[in-house]
Amino acid sequence: MEKKLVSFIVAGDPNPGATLRFMRALTKYSDIIELGIPFSDPMADGETIQRANIRALKGGMKVSKVFDIIREFRAYSNTPVVVMTYYNPVYNMGVENFVRKLKEAGGDGLIVVDLPVEEAEDYLSICRSYNIGTVFLAAPNTPEDRLREIDRACSLFLYLVSLYGTTGVRDDISNLALNFLKRAKGICKNPIYVGFGVWKREHARKLIEGGADGVVVGSAYVKIIERYGDSEETLKKLEEKSKELKEGILEGCKK
Amino acid sequence: MRFGEYGGQYVPEVLKPPLKELERAYKEYKDDPEFREELDYYLKNYAGRETPLYFAKNLTEKIGGAKIYLKREDLLLGGAHKINNSIGQALLAKKMGKTRLIAETGAGEHGLSTAMAGALFKMKTRIYMGTVDMERQKLNVYKMKLHGAEVYPVDTGSKTLKDAINEALRDWVETFEYTHYLIGSVVGPHPYPTMVRDFQSVIGREAKKQILEIEGRLPDCIVACVGGGSNAIGIFHEFVNYKEVRLIGVEAAGEGLETERHAATLLKGRKGVLHGMLSYFLQDEDGQIKTTHSISAGLDYPGVGPEHAYLKDIGRVEYVGVTDEEALNAFLELSRTEGIIPALESSHALAYGMKIGKEMDKDEIVIVNLSGRGDKDLYTVMSHLEVK
Numbered sequence: 001m002e003k004k005l006v007s008f009i010v011a012g013d014p015n016p017g018a019t020l021r022f023m024r025a026l027t028k029y030s031d032i033i034e035l036g037i038p039f040s041d042p043m044a045d046g047e048t049i050q051r052a053n054i055r056a057l058k059g060g061m062k063v064s065k066v067f068d069i070i071r072e073f074r075a076y077s078n079t080p081v082v083v084m085t086y087y088n089p090v091y092n093m094g095v096e097n098f099v100r101k102l103k104e105a106g107g108d109g110l111i112v113v114d115l116p117v118e119e120a121e122d123y124l125s126i127c128r129s130y131n132i133g134t135v136f137l138a139a140p141n142t143p144e145d146r147l148r149e150i151d152r153a154c155s156l157f158l159y160l161v162s163l164y165g166t167t168g169v170r171d172d173i174s175n176l177a178l179n180f181l182k183r184a185k186g187i188c189k190n191p192i193y194v195g196f197g198v199w200k201r202e203h204a205r206k207l208i209e210g211g212a213d214g215v216v217v218g219s220a221y222v223k224i225i226e227r228y229g230d231s232e233e234t235l236k237k238l239e240e241k242s243k244e245l246k247e248g249i250l251e252g253c254k255k
Numbered sequence: 256m257r258f259g260e261y262g263g264q265y266v267p268e269v270l271k272p273p274l275k276e277l278e279r280a281y282k283e284y285k286d287d288p289e290f291r292e293e294l295d296y297y298l299k300n301y302a303g304r305e306t307p308l309y310f311a312k313n314l315t316e317k318i319g320g321a322k323i324y325l326k327r328e329d330l331l332l333g334g335a336h337k338i339n340n341s342i343g344q345a346l347l348a349k350k351m352g353k354t355r356l357i358a359e360t361g362a363g364e365h366g367l368s369t370a371m372a373g374a375l376f377k378m379k380t381r382i383y384m385g386t387v388d389m390e391r392q393k394l395n396v397y398k399m400k401l402h403g404a405e406v407y408p409v410d411t412g413s414k415t416l417k418d419a420i421n422e423a424l425r426d427w428v429e430t431f432e433y434t435h436y437l438i439g440s441v442v443g444p445h446p447y448p449t450m451v452r453d454f455q456s457v458i459g460r461e462a463k464k465q466i467l468e469i470e471g472r473l474p475d476c477i478v479a480c481v482g483g484g485s486n487a488i489g490i491f492h493e494f495v496n497y498k499e500v501r502l503i504g505v506e507a508a509g510e511g512l513e514t515e516r517h518a519a520t521l522l523k524g525r526k527g528v529l530h531g532m533l534s535y536f537l538q539d540e541d542g543q544i545k546t547t548h549s550i551s552a553g554l555d556y557p558g559v560g561p562e563h564a565y566l567k568d569i570g571r572v573e574y575v576g577v578t579d580e581e582a583l584n585a586f587l588e589l590s591r592t593e594g595i596i597p598a599l600e601s602s603h604a605l606a607y608g609m610k611i612g613k614e615m616d617k618d619e620i621v622i623v624n625l626s627g628r629g630d631k632d633l634y635t636v637m638s639h640l641e642v643k
Contacts, residue, residue, distance in 0.1 A: 040412065040543040041529060043421040044267045044428070050411060063541050087265055087528045092542030114265045114528070139269035141431075146271070164269060165429040 003249045004031040004157075004214030005204070006193055007242055008084065009221050010052040011035045011069060012061025018230040019069050025235040026221070027079045029242035034111070034216065037066050037085040044086075044113045046168030048219040051226060063089050063098075067105035074106035082109035082135060082156065090115075095123050099130045109133030109156040117146075117153045124153060135159050140180040144187060151188040158190040159216065162197050162207075169219050170197035178210045185211045201248035208252025217245055256445045259568060261561035264444040266531045270424075273431035278446045280351045285453060290350070294343055301375065302331050302338045304457065308465035308622070313592040314609070321475065321615035323608060325595070325625040326462050326490060333371055335364040335598065335627030336458060336486045337439060343454035345372035348435030355379040355434040359423045361388055361416035361482070362553035362600065363395025364627055365439030370404035372437075380404040383423045385414040388552045395631050413546035416482075416556045420530050440483025441560035444531030448560050455489030462622055463493050470620060476501040478608040479624040480600050481574065482518070482554035484563045486626035495571060503611070504563060505603045507549035508576030518547035520559040521567050521574040534561040550579035550635060551599035553627075577603040583639060585609060586629060598627030599635065 007030040011019050023033050038056035042049065070081050083102060090098045090112060102110060110132055115123060117136060127134050133156030138147055140163070151158055162177035163170065177194065184192055194207045195216030204215045220241055228234040257263060264274060284290040298304040306327045315323045328336035345356060356378050360366030366382035373380030382399055386408050389396050399406050412418040420443075427436040441448045441455075466474055477494060479487035481504040494500045509517030517523065520535050527536035529544055537545040537557040549555040566572040577585075582599055585606035590596050597605055601624070608623035615621065629636070 041417065041421050043424045043530075046425070054411075057543065088536075088538070088544070089542040091526075091528050091533075092538065113267055114531075116264060116266065116268060116271055119263055119265055137268045139267075141272045142268060143272065150268070161269060164431070166425050 001191070001213065003208050003253055004193060005029060005242065005246050005249055006032040006034050006195070006214055006216040007221060008034040008036060008216060008218035009225065010038055010049065010056050011066045012038055012056035012059050013052040013222070013225055014055045014230055015059040016061055016065050016069065020072050021235060022225065022238055023073050024076060025238040026242050027077050028239055029246040030079065031214070032080045032082055034082045034084050035066060035070070037063060037083060037089055039086040039089060042086065044166055046166040046219065048222050048226070049167050052222045063093060067101050070105040070107050080108040081106070082111060082133070083107055084111040084113065087112050087115045096126050099126050099132050103130045103132055107132065109135055111135040111159065113137065117149055120153060137161050138184065140164065140176050147184060147187050151190055154190045157193045157214065158184070158188050160184055160192050160194045162194050165196070167196055167219055169199040173203050173206045181207070181210050181212055201244045204245045204248030205252040208249050209255050215245065215249065258562045258565035261533050261564040262445055262448055263533050264531060265528045265533065266444050267428065269428050270431070270444070273427070274444055274446070276351070280347060281446055281450050284347055284350055290346070294346055297342050297346070298339065298457065302342060304331070305461045306330050308462055308469065310469070311593050314589065317592055318609055318613050320617065321612040321619040321621045323612050324466065324474070324620065324622045326458060326622055328458060328486065328624065328626045329595070329597065329601070329628035333364065333368045334630060335368065336455060336489060337365045337368040338371065339457055339489070340439065340451050340454040340485065341365065341368035341372040341437060344435065344437045344450070345369070345376050345378065348378070348437070349376050351435065353433055353435040355430065356437050357381050357383065357423050357426050357434055358437045358439055359383045359416060359419035360439065361419070361555055362551065362598070363388065363392035363399070363631060364553060366399050366404070366406070367395050369437050369439070370399040370402040373404055374402045381426070382406050383409050383419040383426070385409045385416065385419050387414040388416065391635055392552055392631055393634065415552065417544065417558070440485040441488045441562060442483040442530055442532060442558060448532065448562055451485055452488045452492055452562065455485050456492040458486065458489040458624065459491060459493030462490055466620065466622065473497055473500050474620040474622045475615065476503065476611060476621045477624070478503045478505060478604045478611070478621060480505045480554060480604040480626065481521070481559060481563060482507070482556045482600065483558070484560040486624050488560060488562055490624045491572060502572040503607060504572050504574045505607045506574060506576050507551060507554035507603060508578045509548040509550070511578055512576050516548035517576070518549040518555050518557065519576045520557060521563060522576055524557070529558055532561050534564045535559050550582060551603065551632070553598070553600040554603065575607055577606045581606040583636065586636060596629035597625055598629045599632045601626045602629070
């Protein structure tokens with residue numbers, strides 16, 4: 001099975017118009033685009049993505065515009081789009097309404113970072129009925145029986161959190177991550193993609209070598225957007241970064 | 256685990272195991288005689304329980320209506336009811352083998368009581384506090400540092416209580432193996448709303464015993480302020496099943512409920528999910544959480560405990576609003592008539608207690624939960640009175 005690169009950016013960072021251009025820059029080397037809906041209180045995110053959330057909200061980003069962006073993106077590309085969000089914007093719109101709009105716009109999947117499986121019964125049946133893929137997160141401290149339950153709730157892939165902490169770049173891939181990956185591979189039926197702290201070629205290679213089916217990268221891109229703003233330079237750097245990561249994945253496959 | 260539909264555990268996956276660990280530990284210790292004894296010992300000898308139920312004679316005479324009683328939580332160590340919960344949770348954390356405490360604080364009272372508990376139980380303590388609140392509660396910041404706690408400034412979002420909670424949660428996600436997150440109100444994911452209520456319900460148990468001793472009957476009405484809602488649940492809980500006792504929760508109406516500048520979550524908010532719980536929140540049409548305003552830092556929160564949401568829906572508790580100005584007037588009134596300086600938070604409850612007491616008969620009884628003292632608010636009050 002081909003190993004995947006999932007590239008995350010925050011929708012509307014720094015303005016709603018820029019996101020579509022960024023997505024197009026990323027598609028060349030990315031297998032899935034993960035689009036974050038900005039939220040006023042992103043408690044699972046580190047500073048880099050927190051600031052992106054603030055920029056996006058200040059730039060006038062709305063939930064409805066996320067659907068517009070996906071719709072426009074569909075005119076150019078078939079690359080799957082997964083939306084990442086906190087639960088409140090979904091709850092506020094009504095779960096069914098949200099999922100239907102996502103599907104109509106051409107979205108493929110949904111990650112709700114603060115909706116654990118226990119709270120997700122209705123959510124799951126709605127996603128199933130609209131054929132929207134589900135992704136749940138698992139962490140290194142997730143016990144085995146829970147991991148099975150999470151695996152059952154996923155239909156697209158299982159998102160394995162590599163560390164104890166929030167999103168953001170880290171120096172190295174820890175043994176905690178690699179051991180957890182090994183444990184999860186033995187239990188889960190879904191493809192396993194690893195994220196949090198992953199940002200360079202070396203990381204991607206190591207994780208793929210360790211058995212990951214894909215890697216999720218966010219803060220590395222968001223840092224580029226933060227530094228270069230809505231510019232040609234950003235487009236170039238986003239493409240370069242995704243190329244670097246994809247190469248890391250391919251190197252990892254060779255072993 | 257839920258209050259009606261409210262509550263729950265809406266948290267990132269990594270926090271599920273630590274919450275389970277906490278739930279298990281709390282279940283194990285809450286009725287453990289040894290734990291209860293130890294907790295009671297510290298509440299009595301360290302914090303200063305029980306607190307008096309004081310008949311505010313001068314205030315009653317001045318108002319000319321119902322008898323006003325004050326539950327004097329302001330006399331506890333640290334000057335607020337927060338210590339009831341901080342000692343309880345710190346003791347539990349100790350039993351769980353945790354070596355570090357973290358907490359969020361708005362007015363600084365919960366931060367202070369956690370800093371004291373940290374000193375008492377020899378635990379490393381870090382308090383998250385919005386920079387706006389650090390500015391208006393300088394004295395409490397200094398006190399926390401005196402007790403050896405680190406005060407960590409939070410400069411994101413509205414720079415107040417909600418952002419301090421976000422930051423504390425981010426800390427906990429990294430450090431849960433050795434850290435207990437000591438949440439200060441009846442908010443957050445299960446089991447916090449229940450656990451904090453249980454630790455605070457000593458207020459109502461005492462008040463009931465005391466009013467029966469003094470008056471030989473239950474009160475007609477109990478009034479308490481509601482931010483997250485811990486002092487209110489603390490005094491209400493014992494009385495919820497006595498339908499003849501009117502329970503009134505007072506929210507911060509800030510500059511007025513018709514403006515955007517208030518923190519009246521139950522009156523003006525709607526259902527949503529934040530900080531691990533399904534409850535009421537002040538939010539915009541897109542589900543973004545709003546920034547709030549209240550003169551009192553402790554009420555300046557866009558959410559409310561899930562049990563309050565439930566008590567509102569079933570109609571057991573009435574929720575009302577009191578403005579900054581009304582609270583300030585009550586602050587002055589109690590200071591002058593009784594020689595007691597109330598916290599600005601408690602002044603909201605007092606303002607409504609006075610208002611409703613005035614319309615009641617002389618043989619009727621109102622208990623106001625005086626949840627804290629006002630020394631910490633003197634800078635704020637002084638700056639408002641200078642303007643006038």
